Amino acid sequence: MEHFDLIVVGAGPSGASAAFHAAEGGLKTAILEKEFLPRYKICGGGLVYRGRKMLPFDISEAVEREFDTVDIYFTGTDIHMQPKRDKPIISMVMRDVFDQKLVSEAEKRGVQVIQGQGITGIDFQENIIVETTEGKYSAKYVIAADGVFSPTAKLTGWDKETRRLIPALEYEVKVNDADFERLSKEVRFDVDFVKDGYAWSFPKNGHLSLGVGTLRKQKINLKEIYANYVKFLGIEEVLEEKAYGYQIPLSPRTDGLVRKNVILTGDAAGFADPLTAEGISNSIYSGRLAGEAVVEAHNSNQEVEPIYEHKLSEKLLPELKTVDFLQNLFINKQKIRMFFIKKTGNRYGEYMTDIFMGDKSYPKDLVKTLKKKIKDAVLPF
Ligand SMILES: Cc1cc2nc3c(=O)[nH]c(=O)nc-3n(C[C@H](O)[C@H](O)[C@H](O)COP(=O)(O)OP(=O)(O)OC[C@H]3O[C@@H](n4cnc5c(N)ncnc54)[C@H](O)[C@@H]3O)c2cc1C
Numbered sequence: 001m002e003h004f005d006l007i008v009v010g011a012g013p014s015g016a017s018a019a020f021h022a023a024e025g026g027l028k029t030a031i032l033e034k035e036f037l038p039r040y041k042i043c044g045g046g047l048v049y050r051g052r053k054m055l056p057f058d059i060s061e062a063v064e065r066e067f068d069t070v071d072i073y074f075t076g077t078d079i080h081m082q083p084k085r086d087k088p089i090i091s092m093v094m095r096d097v098f099d100q101k102l103v104s105e106a107e108k109r110g111v112q113v114i115q116g117q118g119i120t121g122i123d124f125q126e127n128i129i130v131e132t133t134e135g136k137y138s139a140k141y142v143i144a145a146d147g148v149f150s151p152t153a154k155l156t157g158w159d160k161e162t163r164r165l166i167p168a169l170e171y172e173v174k175v176n177d178a179d180f181e182r183l184s185k186e187v188r189f190d191v192d193f194v195k196d197g198y199a200w201s202f203p204k205n206g207h208l209s210l211g212v213g214t215l216r217k218q219k220i221n222l223k224e225i226y227a228n229y230v231k232f233l234g235i236e237e238v239l240e241e242k243a244y245g246y247q248i249p250l251s252p253r254t255d256g257l258v259r260k261n262v263i264l265t266g267d268a269a270g271f272a273d274p275l276t277a278e279g280i281s282n283s284i285y286s287g288r289l290a291g292e293a294v295v296e297a298h299n300s301n302q303e304v305e306p307i308y309e310h311k312l313s314e315k316l317l318p319e320l321k322t323v324d325f326l327q328n329l330f331i332n333k334q335k336i337r338m339f340f341i342k343k344t345g346n347r348y349g350e351y352m353t354d355i356f357m358g359d360k361s362y363p364k365d366l367v368k369t370l371k372k373k374i375k376d377a378v379l380p381f
Pocket residue numbers: 009010011012013014015032033034035041042043044045046047048117118119120145146147148151152168169170211245246247248265266267268272277278279280281283
């Protein structure tokens with residue numbers, strides 16, 4: 001049985017990033033992926049600059065289009081924000097090509113990629129024995145980067161769902177030349193087209209990735225909303241359409257992120273942004289933290305759990321807490337949000353764009369400040 005210091009289960013952005021940094025730190029690392037790469041992944045493929053600049057290599061070859069302007073519309077109002085930057089705010093990728101690029105960079109650092117084998121069992125002996133559809137491997141550490149349904153987490157004992165999962169639909173759509181020419185000029189978000197959520201139109205090479213998602217668990221007919229969105233965009237004729245449904249986890253697990261040297265990262269941990277549902281950046285980032293934590297634990301012979309938790313607590317977890325608060329305030333309470341947006345004008349869009357660019361992060365003390373402001377406004381004595 002082949003032995004590794006680390007097996008990373010899943011070849012998405014969190015897995016590729018974790019493996020890359022573990023191999024850079026000198027660990028004998030494998031990625032175990034159930035599909036053969038390149039594989040389709042249900043995703044809008046909107047990579048914000050924050051995520052793009054976290055990558056320590058150039059990914060231009062995997063980018064289909066770049067937009068230094070983003071069009072944000074608020075349905076039912078005439079508010080249209082159009083932030084602009086001198087670098088691509090959002091890059092359009094297809095995840096088969098993008099993920100393969102990230103994995104190939106990890107491979108260059110010495111990571112062994114085992115494809116077409118899904119994890120089916122896990123056994124905790126002196127080392128961790130990972131069983132797959134084809135055989136067995138052993139490792140000292142396992143990083144679960146196998147997405148929202150994470151079989152690795154389930155096999156390890158995370159059997160209670162503590163993340164907030166929300167549904168989203170993604171359509172890969174071919175339209176006629178006139179519609180494509182018109183719609184490929186902008187990357188657009190239509191906030192409130194979906195109740196407590198948004199719709200998007202992301203132009204790729206020769207087709208559009210259209211999608212609808214709600215940021216709150218509720219009974220909702222997303223298929224019908226999507227059909228309305230196609231009409232709303234003025235699409236005359238759908239020439240080809242592939243529909244996909246999936247879940248996005250909008251809050252971290254509350255029952256721990258490490259057990260028995262199995263470390264959760266990306267969607268398996270629940271690290272997508274609760275306000276935008278953007279998950280690629282935090283997957284890349286948390287993958288890096290997980291990979292580096294394993295290197296440190298391995299080299300110092302210390303427990304990996306406190307090392308990973310400390311890294312997460314420095315930035316990612318407090319940020320997610322702040323965004324969760326904003327999500328509650330802005331998504332669930334639409335009136336407060338629109339009041340705030342009308343009052344602050346473009347500053348809101350500009351601030352969010354700075355976050356997308358990675359120039360600002362959600363302020364750590366925002367929850368305290370806002371709570372105080374709200375309290376003072378309600379109780380001015
Ligand atoms: C409809 C939709 C649209 C989205 N749009 C965007 C967007 O535009 N921008 C953005 O930033 N985020 C978006 N997201 C979120 C984003 O796709 C995820 O947050 C991100 O892919 C998570 O990355 P990950 O590496 O954690 O997991 P994943 O990318 O899900 O990768 C998991 C990998 O594990 C593999 N795997 C699964 N089971 C096994 C097994 N048993 N054994 C071995 N391997 C296994 C899978 O095949 C896969 O390759 C969207 C999500 C959805 C659902």
